[in-house]
Amino acid sequence: MGKTPVKKEKKQGFGRYIKWFWGLFFGGVLLVVLLFLLASWGAFGTMPTFEILENPQTNLATEIISSDGKTLGKYYLNDNRTPVAYDELPDHLVKALVATEDERFYEHSGIDAQGTLRAVVFLGRKGGASTITQQLAKQLFTEQVANNIVARVIQKIKEWVIAIRLERQYTKEEIISMYLNIYDFGYRADGIRSASRIYFGKEPRDLKTEESAMLVGMLKNSSLFNPLKREELTWNRRNVVLRQMEKNDFLTKEVKDSLQQLPIKLNFSAESHREGLATYFRMYLQNFLKKWTEDSKNRKPNGDKYNIYLDGLKVYTTIDSRMQRYAEEAVSEHMKKLQAEFFHQNTPDRNKTAPFLGLNQEEIDATMERAMKQSDRWRKMRDKLGKSEKEIRASFKEKAEMTVFTWDGEKDTIMTPMDSIRYYKFFLRTGMMSMEPQTGHVRAWVGGINYKHFQYDQVKQGARQSGSTFKPFVYATAIDQLHMSPCDKLPDVQHCIEANKYGNLTPWCPKNSNGKYTGKMMTLKEALANSVNTITATLIDKVGPVPVTQLVRSLGIESDIPPVPSIALGTPDFTVYEMVGAYSTFANQGVYVKPVMINRIEDKNGTVLFESVPETKDVMSEEVAYTTVKLMEGVTESGSGARLRNKWAVNNTLYKEVITGYPYEFTNPIAGKTGTTQNQSDGWFMGMVPNLVTGVWVGGEDRAVHFRSITYGQGATMALPIWGLYMRKCYKDKELGISTEDFRKPENLSIEIDCSKVSEEHTPEELNFEEIDF
Structure with a gap:
């Protein structure tokens, strides 16, 4: 009788444990469910809404894409992200x-x-x-x-x-x-x-x-x-x-x-903003996009501005990554050799004022003072650090550790900031642009030798004297107005334009580069090929400077061009960008097409936000354009550009290495023009084949930084080799389809261009002209 209650207590105690177990189990489940519900309701902090889940916000870099589908670079602040x-x-x-x-x-x-x-x-x-x-x-x-x-x-x-x-x-x-x-x-x-x-x-x-x-x-x-x-x-x-x-x-x-x-x-x-392919072009494009986003017409659906660093835009450019790479390689190959020769000629024993020529000490001091005040260091210390001018000047004389540019790679050194300014002035600069004349599509853009150390863009920003590259504009005006032919002859004698005839205040009597006149009759083709100043002066006197400036303006050049006779020899300053656009008109049968760098802009979802529309203008007849092209073909056949077709025999080893070590030997039709300015401060070459026009400029940051002699300082030496190296690389890449054909000849051409029957043509040796214009 006494044992029965004990069994009941045991059963009841065990059941109590089971109840506790299931209670705890379900309580735990309910607690977990409650925690999940509380979390989803935001009790533990803000939770993303359905709309945010649908479109998670991540910072996306803007991507710059070449015409052949390669990524040239990106714009970003902290997140370099491009989704795939x-x-x-x-x-x-x-x-x-x-x-x-x-x-x-x-x-x-x-x-x-x-x-x-x-x-x-x-x-x-x-x-x-x-x-x-x-x-x-x-x-x-x-x-x-x-x-x-x-x-x-x-x-x-x-x-x-x-x-x-x-x-x-x-x-x-x-x-x-x-x-x-x-x-x-x-x-x-x-x-x-x-x-x-x-x-x-x-x-x-x-x-x-x-x-x-x-x-x-x-x-x-x-x-x-x-x-x-x-x-x-x-x-x-x-x-x-x-x-x-x-x-x-x-x-x-x-x-x-x-x-x-x-x-x-x-x-x-x-992936740095200052390194990689097409750095100068990317910086130009960045400024373009900033202005584009400021335009009230270019807004997001909600009215906000696009942010080029966060919104994941895709910018499809006209740059061809292969041609861009060839252009940068050509610049590096030639400029490294040219710079070595410049250093050789400007050692302390050869030039005590190096890298400057023709300046006295007072002028050099003024140049260095100007460079110091224009430096990033000066602006930063003045505007951000609030330093006094005395403190800033003192800092430019204190030695500091720095990394400088050399053609053999960056070098760590110790020097004063003032010494570094002078060191960088030794380096020759360059600008190069290549464009399809029919579409206006810019295929290559090289604004300098190294963006990290030389950030001034010599394609779009740097305007320099054009020298003899201006002369085709004078010849084209004469062909258009006077219906002149490449075979027409003019005498190589001194030609003076009297004072006040065209607004010039004094008489203008330009000399040839060698100071001599042959006294012979020369065809226009010979005269342009050998850059004879006297005949160019005669032509601008016949047509007047105003029609020439009007033509140049219609060719897309916006730089200042005074309507005076001296412009005939290239005194105005132009950019490489302007010159390539203008010359492309000759290759495009007289139709000017404004250079195009962007095909379209898309948002991160692929919606097209911007699409380029070509800007074109009929400037001259096909006949005038073609005749001018035939004139410029003479430059590469028997003039200053003839080295593109020949291996020149030169005894000077250094000169041969810098200039003639490149076996171009082009056989296809090439129209072009070299240009050299006074004291060899600027060297130009504009080269054209039917579907590609390329311009190259080389010179110092300051006009007083230049070669002593015409041998190295002419456009055919400084700039033309870059064009030759670039085109050789382009022709080797058959996929690019660069033309080797003749320029298109207009139907019913009425101007005589075949000068083979014209007597008394002269060889370059007989004429003995060198390319320099002043």
């Missing part, structure tokens, strides 16, 4: 990501229950529980929190809620691409596209399996697994990824073993 779609990712990259970061990615809905349970039981010792979707949620919508368990738990709950929402909103493929696009791989490599280009110099689709494995390995911690600083650690991490790929049957053991033996091979190139 899932179908642009290689299969092995996706498999490496899934195998390493989330093996059950395609099975769960944002939270991996199995992984979470394992992480709780083993306290994370056997791997974490974050899925790819949770990692994306953390990157997109949550911030790092203080290192305490309560805050971390709340953050994890928020990540779970957001991850579930993301899984409902996006496909698995979209989640993968979003995650890879947002991750920071270091060195301004924001997202997989930038990482592929910066670490390996290629697009994501071109990555090799072992390269994809390295980048996926960096996802664990890009600062720790840094291939530039910790190559061995990164190599080991990459091999872990490859092992995971084998484990998940994405690689065979044999392939995995062979890939694990490979070293890490980088092709690292930081």
Whole structure:
């Protein structure tokens, strides 16, 4: 009788434990549900709305794209990010990501229950529980929190809620691409596209399996697994990824073993605003885009301005990356040799005022003073640091560590800022632009020798005296107004234009470059080929300077052109940009097409925001344009540009290396004109084939920085070799389709251009002219 109550108590006690167990279980479930609900309601901090989930906000760099589909560069502040779609990712990259970061990615809905349970039981010792979707949620919508368990738990709950929402909103493929696009791989490599280009110099689709494995390995911690600083650690991490790929049957053991033996091979190139391809053009384009965004007509649908650093615009340019590269290579190859000769001629024992010629000490001091006050250092110390002029001047005399430009790479040195100003004035500068005359599409733009150290753009900003490159405008006016022919003759005798005839205050009696006159009758073709000043003076006297200036204005040149006779010899200052546009009219049958640099601008979704419309103008008849072209062909056949066709025999070794070491030997029709200004301060060459017009200028920053003699200082020596090297590279690349044909001849041409029957033509040796105009 006494034992029965004891059994009841035991049964009741056991049942109580069961009730407590289920109570705690369901209470825990309800608590988790409540926590999820509270998190989703924003009790633990702001949560993203449906609209934000639909369009996550990430900063996107503006991308500059060449006409052949290559990325020339980007504009960004902190985030160098350009997103790529899932179908642009290689299969092995996706498999490496899934195998390493989330093996059950395609099975769960944002939270991996199995992984979470394992992480709780083993306290994370056997791997974490974050899925790819949770990692994306953390990157997109949550911030790092203080290192305490309560805050971390709340953050994890928020990540779970957001991850579930993301899984409902996006496909698995979209989640993968979003995650890879947002991750920071270091060195301004924001997202997989930038990482592929910066670490390996290629697009994501071109990555090799072992390269994809390295980048996926960096996802664990890009600062720790840094291939530039910790190559061995990164190599080991990459091999872990490859092992995971084998484990998940994405690689065979044999392939995995062979890939694990490979070293890490980088092709690292930081995407800097001051380095890379087409730097000067990119800076011009940046200023254009800033002005474009300021225009009230160019606004977002909500009325806000576009931000070129954050909004992910795509700018499709006319620049051809291949031609741009050839142009930059040609500039580097020639300017390095030319600069070596300039240094050779301006050692202290040869020129005590180097790099200046023809200046006294007072003039040199004034030049250096002007350069000092125009320097970035002066402006920064005055405007940002608030230093007095006395303090600023003193700082320019204090030695400091600095990195300077040399043609053999940057060099660390110690010198005063004032000495560095003078050092940089030794370097010759250049500007080069290449354009299709029929479309106006600019294919190459080289504004200088190195943008990082010489930021003044000699294509669009730097206007310099045009020299004899102006003469074709005078000849074209004479052909148009007087119906003159290349075969017409004029005497090579001194020609004077009396004072006040055309607004000139004094009589103008220009000399030939050698100060001599042959007294012979010369055809216009001979005269232009050999840049005979007297005959150019005769022509502008016949037509008057006003019609010449009117023609030049109609050719798109906006620089100041006074209507006086001396313009015939190239006294006005023009930019390379203006000259290429003007000369293109001759190659385009008399139709001027304004240079075009941008085809279109799109927003991040591909909506076209801007599309270029060609600006054209009929300037001269086909007959006048063609006749002028035939005149300029004489320059490369028997004039100052003839070295494009021949190997010149020169005894001077240095001269031969700088000038004639390039075996051009072009045989196709080429029209062109060299130009050299007084004291050899400016050297020009304008060269044309039917579908490409290219202009080159070379000179010092200051006009007093120049070669002593015409041998090196003429346009045929300073500028023409760059054109020749560039065109040789372009012709070698058959895909470019650069023309080797004749210029198009107009139907019913009434002007005689065949001078073969004209007697008394003279050879360049007989004429003995050198190219210099003053």
